[in-house]
Amino acid sequence: MSETIELIDKYVVKYGRTREALMPLLQAIVEEKNYLTRDDMAEIATRLNISAADVYGTASFYAFLDLEKRGKYVIRVCKSIIAEMKGKKEITKTLENVLKIKVGETTADGMFTLLETNDIGWSDKEPSMLINHTPYTDLTPDKVIQIITEYRNRH
Amino acid sequence: MNQSKLKRSDIIFGKYTPTDYNVLEKTVKRPPEEIISDIIKSGIRGRGGAGFPTGLKWKYAATLKSDEKYVVCNADEGEPGTFKDREILLRVPRKIFSGMAICGYVIGAKKGFLYLRGEYAFMLPQLYKDLEILDAKLKELALDFSIEIRLGSGAYVCGEETALFESMEGYRGEPRNKPPYPVVAGFRNKPTVINNVETIVTAQTICKIGPEDYANLGTTDSRGSKLFSVSGDTPIPGVYELELGMTLADFVEEYGDGDTKAVQVGGASGFCVPRKKFAETIIGFEGIPTGGSMMLFNNKRSMYHVLQNFLEFFCEESCGQCTPCRIGTQQLRDGLKAIKDKVKDEDYLETLLGLTETMKLSAKCGLGQSVANAFKSIVENFTEEMVY
Numbered sequence: 001m002s003e004t005i006e007l008i009d010k011y012v013v014k015y016g017r018t019r020e021a022l023m024p025l026l027q028a029i030v031e032e033k034n035y036l037t038r039d040d041m042a043e044i045a046t047r048l049n050i051s052a053a054d055v056y057g058t059a060s061f062y063a064f065l066d067l068e069k070r071g072k073y074v075i076r077v078c079k080s081i082i083a084e085m086k087g088k089k090e091i092t093k094t095l096e097n098v099l100k101i102k103v104g105e106t107t108a109d110g111m112f113t114l115l116e117t118n119d120i121g122w123s124d125k126e127p128s129m130l131i132n133h134t135p136y137t138d139l140t141p142d143k144v145i146q147i148i149t150e151y152r153n154r155h
Numbered sequence: 156m157n158q159s160k161l162k163r164s165d166i167i168f169g170k171y172t173p174t175d176y177n178v179l180e181k182t183v184k185r186p187p188e189e190i191i192s193d194i195i196k197s198g199i200r201g202r203g204g205a206g207f208p209t210g211l212k213w214k215y216a217a218t219l220k221s222d223e224k225y226v227v228c229n230a231d232e233g234e235p236g237t238f239k240d241r242e243i244l245l246r247v248p249r250k251i252f253s254g255m256a257i258c259g260y261v262i263g264a265k266k267g268f269l270y271l272r273g274e275y276a277f278m279l280p281q282l283y284k285d286l287e288i289l290d291a292k293l294k295e296l297a298l299d300f301s302i303e304i305r306l307g308s309g310a311y312v313c314g315e316e317t318a319l320f321e322s323m324e325g326y327r328g329e330p331r332n333k334p335p336y337p338v339v340a341g342f343r344n345k346p347t348v349i350n351n352v353e354t355i356v357t358a359q360t361i362c363k364i365g366p367e368d369y370a371n372l373g374t375t376d377s378r379g380s381k382l383f384s385v386s387g388d389t390p391i392p393g394v395y396e397l398e399l400g401m402t403l404a405d406f407v408e409e410y411g412d413g414d415t416k417a418v419q420v421g422g423a424s425g426f427c428v429p430r431k432k433f434a435e436t437i438i439g440f441e442g443i444p445t446g447g448s449m450m451l452f453n454n455k456r457s458m459y460h461v462l463q464n465f466l467e468f469f470c471e472e473s474c475g476q477c478t479p480c481r482i483g484t485q486q487l488r489d490g491l492k493a494i495k496d497k498v499k500d501e502d503y504l505e506t507l508l509g510l511t512e513t514m515k516l517s518a519k520c521g522l523g524q525s526v527a528n529a530f531k532s533i534v535e536n537f538t539e540e541m542v543y
């Protein structure tokens with residue numbers, strides 16, 4: 001919690017104690033902890049002097065502001081029509097197999113969360129996915145396995 | 156290989172000198188009225204989809220009196236099949252910043268914002284580096300202007316200009332009623348010029364090459380050239396800059412795989428054109444205007460799946476603020492499936508088409524209003540695929 005308070009202070013200095021600070025603040029906490037807890041949102045509400053319901057209402061609108069516990073690495077596989085045509089299904093299946101979870105779930109060690117998302121802007125290089133902010137394109141099952149292995153080896 | 160009938164152009168990415176902001180320097184020495192007049196003369200219209208004449212937008216903003224005005228660059232690029240703004244952001248970001256500063260100078264704004272979709276957050280380190288260079292240049296020119304980057308968080312509707320302002324102000328990305336239009340009351344309810352990334356870069360380019368050279372490109376109704384995001388069943392997916400006014404037949408000859416059955420022009424909110432209409436369809440404001448998404452489908456593809464994918468997209472991305480869109484998108488998705496599954500008979504398609512008309516008339520923003528485009532053009536041209 002104290003780290004959250006530190007973060008909030010930093011952003012309040014930058015944007016002022018205003019409603020406009022809300023999005024950058026929520027984004028910064030997700031950046032740091034990968035999702036927002038009720039406590040975080042309540043703390044932000046107090047600091048910005050708005051209601052907790054308002055904070056929740058705003059956060060829940062945005063797909064990337066996760067309100068459920070997420071892994072250290074959030075994988076979002078693009079599910080646009082072009083991605084589907086280029087083999088997205090196989091990519092998702094491969095990820096489910098190597099991570100041993102289904103779409104929407106998080107691995108037991110808290111490392112990976114697997115999600116699907118709308119067009120991420122790489123229709124010329126599908127299938128594609130984001131791992132946190134990093135895009136991976138022209139995916140094949142082999143490439144996916146290699147990428148996940150690299151992430152695992154970082155630890 | 157056949158001689159290509161398409162007219163290629165290279166003004167967006169061409170001649171990028173990474174270290175200088177020469178165009179900006181030269182342009183801000185000219186009177187704002189002269190610059191506005193050049194932008195109007197060039198004939199450029201907005202590249203974000205709606206096609207509003209850019210020069211008129213700037214001119215109106217310049218005439219308004221206000222203590223604060225803003226320039227906002229719309230880099231939300233969420234339309235399925237679009238990725239041309241990504242290439243601009245990655246390859247020529249200084250043209251964007253320099254175009255925003257020129258706009259600020261022209262309309263009398265001291266502050267600019269780049270609203271970058273969350274999916275493009277990986278670009279931030281490089282963009283901040285380029286901004287530092289801009290800041291130094293602005294200081295040298297004694298121009299009172301600065302740019303801040305604000306991030307989106309994965310909501311397609313935030314590309315709609317008023318939803319974008321709501322998001323920047325810290326609220327749910329729900330579109331506002333229009334009027335008032337952004338140019339009168341936009342960000343923080345102050346006069347705001349909001350332009351697509353490509354529009355801003357093109358305006359900057361017009362300042363460089365002059366309106367005459369630019370207006371010579373394209374056709375009378377669709378001046379200039381434009382970036383196209385080409386994807387799907389094509390051997391050469393990518394971003395291409397082409398003069399406006401080409402026929403879809405010529406386009407498909409160049410980019411198709413020899414078996415093209417349909418092209419979705421303008422993304423999920425655009426129109427589907429079947430093969431038999433390729434020759435008569437012109438890409439531009441006199442035919443089908445487009446933000447640049449061109450998705451090609453060959454004979455192996457099921458247009459039913461294409462449409463269901465689009466409908467699922469709209470169901471998820473509807474902001475839920477108005478009933479025709481929130482409920483309508485779900486009804487269309489479920490209704491189409493019911494016909495395919497033989498739970499409903501073919502006549503039900505008429506009911507669904509009627510529903511899209513209602514949405515077009517009564518939805519609050521462009522998202523709900525444009526669902527009819529893809530639905531109608533796919534259902535009417537590929538009825539059998541929907542039913543059997």
Ligand SMILES: Cc1cc2nc3c(=O)[nH]c(=O)nc-3n(C[C@H](O)[C@H](O)[C@H](O)COP(=O)(O)O)c2cc1C
Nearest residue numbers: 201202203229231232233314315316350351354521
């Ligand atoms: C649902 C929806 C999404 C939109 N998304 C974008 C977008 O991602 N980028 C964009 O430039 N314009 C988008 N627009 C259009 C903007 O509302 C606005 O017209 C545009 O930014 C104006 O810039 P321009 O005149 O340079 O085209 C969207 C509109 C709607 C209705």
Ligand code: SF4
Nearest residue numbers: 474476477480520523
């Ligand atoms: S049309 Fe759809 S996206 Fe637009 S305001 Fe209504 S519910 Fe929201």
